[in-house]
Amino acid sequence: MRKMLAAVSRVLSGASQKSASRVLVASRNFANDATFEIKKCDLHRLEEGPPVTTVLTREDGLKYYRMMQTVRRMELKADQLYKQKIIRGFCHLCDGQFLLPLTQEACCVGLEAGINPTDHLITAYRAHGFTFTRGLSVREILAELTGRKGGCAKGKGGSMHMYAKNFYGGNGIVGAQVPLGAGIALACKYNGKDEVCLTLYGDGAANQGQIFEAYNMAALWKLPCIFICENNRYGMGTSVERAAASTDYYKRGDFIPGLRVDGMDILCVREATRFAAAYCRSGKGPILMELQTYRYHGHSMSDPGVSYRTREEIQEVRSKSDPIMLLKDRMVNSNLASVEELKEIDVEVRKEIEDAAQFATADPEPPLEELGYHIYSSDPPFEVRGANQWIKFKSVS
Amino acid sequence: MAAVSGLVRRPLREVSGLLKRRFHWTARAALQVTVRDAINQGMDEELERDEKVFLLGEEVAQYDGAYKVSRGLWKKYGDKRIIDTPISEMGFAGIAVGAAMAGLRPICEFMTFNFSMQAIDQVINSAAKTYYMSGVAAQHSQCFAAWYGHCPGLKVVSPWNSEDAKGLIKSAIRDNNPVVVLENELMYGVPFEFPPEAQSKDFLIPIGKAKIERQGTHITVVSHSRPVGHCLEAAAVLSKEGVECEVINMRTIRPMDMETIEASVMKTNHLVTVEGGWPQFGVGAEICARIMEGPAFNFLDAPAVRVTGADVPMPYAKILEDNSIPQVKDIIFAIKKTLNI
16 A cells, blocks of 8 residues: 555656556556576586576666667667668678677676676677667667767767777677777776676677687686677577587686576576676686577678578577567566556657657768868877878868 | 086986896996887886886796897886786787777787787777777888888887887877887897987877988988988998988888978989888888879979888898898999989
8 A cells, every 4th residue: 555655656746747647557556576587507617606586676677678678679770771771781791781689688788787887898790789788879879870970979980880988899800809808807907996898799709719819818817807608599691500619608718617698588697797797806807608699680681581590490589588578578477567567668769769760860971071080089180181182181189 | 517517417317217227237327228228218117107008918027028128127017017928919919909998008019020910900900990009019021111001090100229219119108099119120239329318208209200310412311110220321321422311210100201201302302212111002102102292293303212122022041131121232222323323
């Protein structure tokens, strides 16, 4: 009874624009939190792993749901804008285009839930979701994809080069971001502030030599680096079995302890991340997490995604393991939220994305005069040569 | 009186400075400093000045550096700031770039250029697009000025003597951009006169500014790195024959100081470029192209000429090696040809 009254008064004292339906919804007796069982992680060189149960508060649940829906809708909108040619790709032959996370939402939202904003994160090219979870707005992200001046990199970076505070992109060269991440972890240790760096790479990149060089140095110097392999079972069109002699990615750090995590369950990802971050912060050195996930769409916009796998496989995953559905079911079944309430979030998210897409479509392109800007940092302005000796651009830092 | 006391004071300060740095200098505080010691001094001063500066590379710490360039630094600064790496160029170059992205100021040393090639992806793709600070690349057999000089987003400097070495590495460390420092290992042991201003902890050589090492009126000779010395030798020989060469030490490859070169050519009306790198798509080629685009072209009385390394992979046998790099006689020959004498 008290809870109901509290809920009602909260609503009444809140923003006046809340609709009547919201009052109705809020007057229901929701639980504050619920405990869930999560899959046990496979362990490598670890005596104990993350807990197998976790508590999800209503507040967190709603937050995660909203974030995951936002990432998913944002990416679906990007897909749409791409098909309408409002977002352009570069060379359709290379990898560098349009790489959507769909179903990897649990990874970006779950990882963020397990760390602090003062921690650091770096990933490869499938970066839009992380750009959002690390703090940028959907507007800035979509406007960057459409190449407008309102984009987070002023339209000069595009899909693979988005950055935010403590988020280092967005990197096009497969595997190169892993030594970079170890370097950021070195800075964390050097500065002595108990910060960690999450360094992500895919199952395809996991076979890069420089990753093993980074493992070695991170372990030698006990860098607070969480190496995270997002295993979505395919590197472009090559399944893991055809690319790796060992597909136990969580073991491939060898001397580095590892855990294999259900990447489709956001709570699993969160708990594993908390565990890994605590491990690193205690000064024990690096740790490796493999997030098992799946990719609905093709590798990029030019890949229909069915020449190397079956539609049945895709359907099976979609119906049984969708991360957003998983969270929704849990919340509704435990009375943490109602179906209507979550639907309302869907509506709000859709509107936010729509507004952002409008902005991204209407915003002007960056001015031509700025072509030469930001080549160097902190330097006085200088001249940059254009296509011939008479065309000159100004460069300011 | 003031002048005399100044003369007395300076050597004493030098001696105490020397003792502090544990160099083996004579008690007379010789004003001769080798390139190696100048680089060491520059790094030492910057490590002391800014907590964020650190050095990583193979054998830089306990071994004192493969070429002893980092001698004494590990003893002074310890494990945190002077880091020995495994043989993993691509890995530790990436780590250096990542650390710089997170706000530190790493000096990343490659033992030889070969090894920098393994890491060239991190230098070009990770660094040139992000603001960071990098550094030391010792040349092995070839000159990499043209390779790195090709890329926007990088700065590339090429010291010749000790003064250059110290001033440029200090500027490179303080620059908020990636800077490739092309040291020539054959120069490490060569002593040069160290002017008083170079002995200061605040001695910096601006990146992007060339230096006229020798004034002249008959011909402009532009060079960088070790060949600068050969150009000065050639100039000394030619001076006896009444030909006065103006020798320019580029010091910076990118951004290139065309103003100094153009002003000189407009004065002398003749140009020879000298470099250790291969001829195709090289530093000399760039200078000639730019001369044609600017005011100096109309002042040329003869086509500009390039003296370069031979267009071959570096051979091993001494006689072959000697003839693969520009020698003093080659420079003299080119100058005389240009002047039609």
